[in-house]
Amino acid sequence: MKELEENIVQAKTLEDLEKVRIELFGKKGVLASEFAKMKDIAGPDKKAFAQGLNKNKVALQASFDAQYEVLKAQEIERVLKSEALDVSLYGTLAQKGALHPVMETMDKIIDYFVALNFAVESGPMVEDDFHNFEALNLPKFHPARDMQDTFYFKDGGLLRTHTSPVQIRTMLQSKPPIRMIAPGTVFRRDFDVTHTPMFHQVEGLVIDAKGKVSFANLKAILIDFLETMFGDVEVRFRPSFFPFTEPSAEVDISCIFCEAKGCRICSHTGWLEVLGCGIVDPNVFKAVGYEDVSGYAFGLGVERFAMLMHKIPDLRSLFEGDIRLLEQFR
Numbered sequence: 001m002k003e004l005e006e007n008i009v010q011a012k013t014l015e016d017l018e019k020v021r022i023e024l025f026g027k028k029g030v031l032a033s034e035f036a037k038m039k040d041i042a043g044p045d046k047k048a049f050a051q052g053l054n055k056n057k058v059a060l061q062a063s064f065d066a067q068y069e070v071l072k073a074q075e076i077e078r079v080l081k082s083e084a085l086d087v088s089l090y091g092t093l094a095q096k097g098a099l100h101p102v103m104e105t106m107d108k109i110i111d112y113f114v115a116l117n118f119a120v121e122s123g124p125m126v127e128d129d130f131h132n133f134e135a136l137n138l139p140k141f142h143p144a145r146d147m148q149d150t151f152y153f154k155d156g157g158l159l160r161t162h163t164s165p166v167q168i169r170t171m172l173q174s175k176p177p178i179r180m181i182a183p184g185t186v187f188r189r190d191f192d193v194t195h196t197p198m199f200h201q202v203e204g205l206v207i208d209a210k211g212k213v214s215f216a217n218l219k220a221i222l223i224d225f226l227e228t229m230f231g232d233v234e235v236r237f238r239p240s241f242f243p244f245t246e247p248s249a250e251v252d253i254s255c256i257f258c259e260a261k262g263c264r265i266c267s268h269t270g271w272l273e274v275l276g277c278g279i280v281d282p283n284v285f286k287a288v289g290y291e292d293v294s295g296y297a298f299g300l301g302v303e304r305f306a307m308l309m310h311k312i313p314d315l316r317s318l319f320e321g322d323i324r325l326l327e328q329f330r
């Protein structure tokens, strides 16, 4: 008995103690074999034997429990020490990303028009001749097709050169009145300081019953839009030509780099061209089978807006993937 108790107290770890527990209290342990002896003891001795054995068992269990508490406490202490954290140490800061200036500008433009209840529409980047040109009053061999250097596929498909085909798709899929913008990626064979082969546009289209949509409406919304985007600027409408609008205009804002005094960026004119617009040409309505309606449309280049809003001098830097460009916009 002394020896058994000794074994318990000698256990220095929980694992040692577990071994002792199996030896003592296990199915084939010391106590079990002691109890087994009872069947060979006869008469009055049996009771005394059983009582003695039970007393020992209770005593052993008590020392076991006590030792277990001691070792468990030591174990907890050990783990706490070995896993100690210095919460005052500096951590490694996670690198924060930033929205690309083109996407950020796109979001701002979309937010402006969504607030005015314009729906946001989209269309495929791989277009066909009908939606990209024909229905927009740009028949085959029309000289204005040269304005847009197109990437063609062998099967006659093409990468859309503007977001205007989304006008056509939306008109074909719904009925007037229409109030939509179409933000998206477009492609042209062009590459220099102010052109990249892939860029982004936002197209706008408003259509209602004949006589309900006027050039005055178009001017009002675009002036407010440009003042929202660029702040306190002058806005000027210049007569221009687009096949899909008549009359058409190009819209300039007073140069935000030189306050219209004249600089390299505005080619010393004091003005920056920012978008094209006009009253939807009747031929466009004919192509989609619309009658007795009136409408206006506009289209703008998102990169140009981003460059002007953030004063980025070279358009190509937007697409070089240099992390240092993005870091400036955190």
Ligand code: DAH
Pocket: 161, 162, 163, 164, 203, 204, 242, 244, 245, 275, 276, 277, 278, 297, 298, 299, 300
């Ligand atoms: N699609 C024209 C372009 O890519 C931009 C444009 C001009 C769209 C006038 C229009 C518009 O809807 O009315 O250059």
